[in-house]
Amino acid sequence: MKIVCIGAGAMGLRYGVLLQEAGNDVQFVDTWEPNVAAIRKQNGVYVTRDGKNEHLVEINVCFPEEYHDEPELAIFFIKDMHTREVMDRCKHFIGKKTHVLTNQNGWGGAEMIAEYVDREMIIAGTAMIATVMRGPGKVDFIGKRGEGHVHIVRVAGEPDEFIQRVAAEMDKAKMNPTVCNDYRGTVWTKLVFNAVVNTLCTLINVKMGQFAEYEGAENLTRRLMTESCAATAAEGIKLELDCESLVNQVMYVSKVGNPLHYPSMHQDMSTNRPTEVDYMNGAIVRLAEKHGLQAPNHALLVDLVHLKEASRKYTVE
Numbered sequence: 229m230k231i232v233c234i235g236a237g238a239m240g241l242r243y244g245v246l247l248q249e250a251g252n253d254v255q256f257v258d259t260w261e262p263n264v265a266a267i268r269k270q271n272g273v274y275v276t277r278d279g280k281n282e283h284l285v286e287i288n289v290c291f292p293e294e295y296h297d298e299p300e301l302a303i304f305f306i307k308d309m310h311t312r313e314v315m316d317r318c319k320h321f322i323g324k325k326t327h328v329l330t331n332q333n334g335w336g337g338a339e340m341i342a343e344y345v346d347r348e349m350i351i352a353g354t355a356m357i358a359t360v361m362r363g364p365g366k367v368d369f370i371g372k373r374g375e376g377h378v379h380i381v382r383v384a385g386e387p388d389e390f391i392q393r394v395a396a397e398m399d400k401a402k403m404n405p406t407v408c409n410d411y412r413g414t415v416w417t418k419l420v421f422n423a424v425v426n427t428l429c430t431l432i433n434v435k436m437g438q439f440a441e442y443e444g445a446e447n448l449t450r451r452l453m454t455e456s457c458a459a460t461a462a463e464g465i466k467l468e469l470d471c472e473s474l475v476n477q478v479m480y481v482s483k484v485g486n487p488l489h490y491p492s493m494h495q496d497m498s499t500n501r502p503t504e505v506d507y508m509n510g511a512i513v514r515l516a517e518k519h520g521l522q523a524p525n526h527a528l529l530v531d532l533v534h535l536k537e538a539s540r541k542y543t544v545e
């Protein structure tokens with residue numbers, strides 16, 4: 229399959245490298261200048277797995293303006309708040325036959341892409357896969373090959389032949405894909421997970437396993453999850469798991485799945501970039517309010533993350 233990965237950050241590289249190794253024709257497109265420069269200079273990206281076995285994987289990268297082909301699939305992995313500006317720079321190569329796949333966290337990525345692309349051509353979904361940029365041109369794949377999973381779902385319409393082809397390529401790449409058929413339910417199930425671990429690990433400055441070691445972690449998760457479940461239920465969104473199973477999933481993935489991972493929001497905070505909190509906890513607060521409910525715990529977390537963003541300029545005296 230002819231694939232373009234828009235965003236050669238952590239997840240764009242993870243998907244693109246795995247799909248390239250599985251035999252696909254992959255081109256990377258990025259707007260992060262030091263990253264493009266490093267990949268070009270090295271003639272590829274340095275990949276480690278859990279911090280070990282560094283090796284160079286040859287990849288092709290360019291800026292959006294330099295790419296003029298028409299891919300069958302564009303995989304979009306840009307932070308939510310940069311979606312529109314990057315789509316503006318990429319729209320010239322998204323042809324009528326190009327499907328766009330986004331597994332961005334939070335709510336809104338696919339909706340913003342739909343301002344540029346027919347809803348029928350968009351595949352949304354989620355990635356329970358942890359990856360970290362170690363600097364320009366260097367990426368760390370967390371977890372053993374074949375661990376983690378991907379859920380993909382059409383934004384409009386039932387699963388079709390194309391999404392099954394994408395799943396087959398992901399399967400060859402050992403990404404454990406599942407084709408789902410409820411767009412909102414799929415995306416919000418991961419959102420309510422991220423709204424616990426990404427946000428708390430960022431605020432407290434811990435890895436997922438360190439969070440899960442805290443004796444109060446499960447109750448804290450339940451308190452947040454109760455608000456998330458009430459808001460999504462009021463909107464008629466059917467999450468993939470019931471509330472208690474979502475609490476268990478947070479604890480299991482944190483303890484067993486990715487204990488050594490600093491979630492992507494933590495990576496943003498520690499590299500001085502804006503976070504996606506408004507698309508995660510903020511989305512829950514807005515959904516609750518839409519239905520006359522309150523989500524005070526999530527609202528507090530949104531404020532605390534923004535306070536922490538604004539306070540990065542101070543150092544401890």
Ligand SMILES: NC(=O)C1=CN([C@@H]2O[C@H](COP(=O)(O)OP(=O)(O)OC[C@H]3O[C@@H](n4cnc5c(N)ncnc54)[C@H](OP(=O)(O)O)[C@@H]3O)[C@@H](O)[C@H]2O)C=CC1
Pocket residue numbers: 235236237238239240258259260261305306307308310331332333334355356357358359360361363364491492499501504
């Ligand atoms: N990382 C993970 O484990 C997972 C992430 N996701 C989701 O995937 C989407 C993409 O995230 P992810 O791939 O992690 O994004 P990254 O932060 O790794 O990359 C996205 C962009 O951020 C900028 N950037 C990255 N690292 C640096 C740095 N050190 N200094 C300055 N700029 C940098 C770059 O562009 P620019 O500066 O132009 O913005 C880059 O193209 C998000 O929605 C995220 O929530 C989903 C599952 C897991």
Ligand SMILES: CC(C)(CO)C(=O)C(=O)O
Pocket residue numbers: 333355356357358359422425426486489490491492493
């Ligand atoms: C925690 C994790 C890896 C879950 O897959 C994630 O979504 C993130 O880091 O943003």
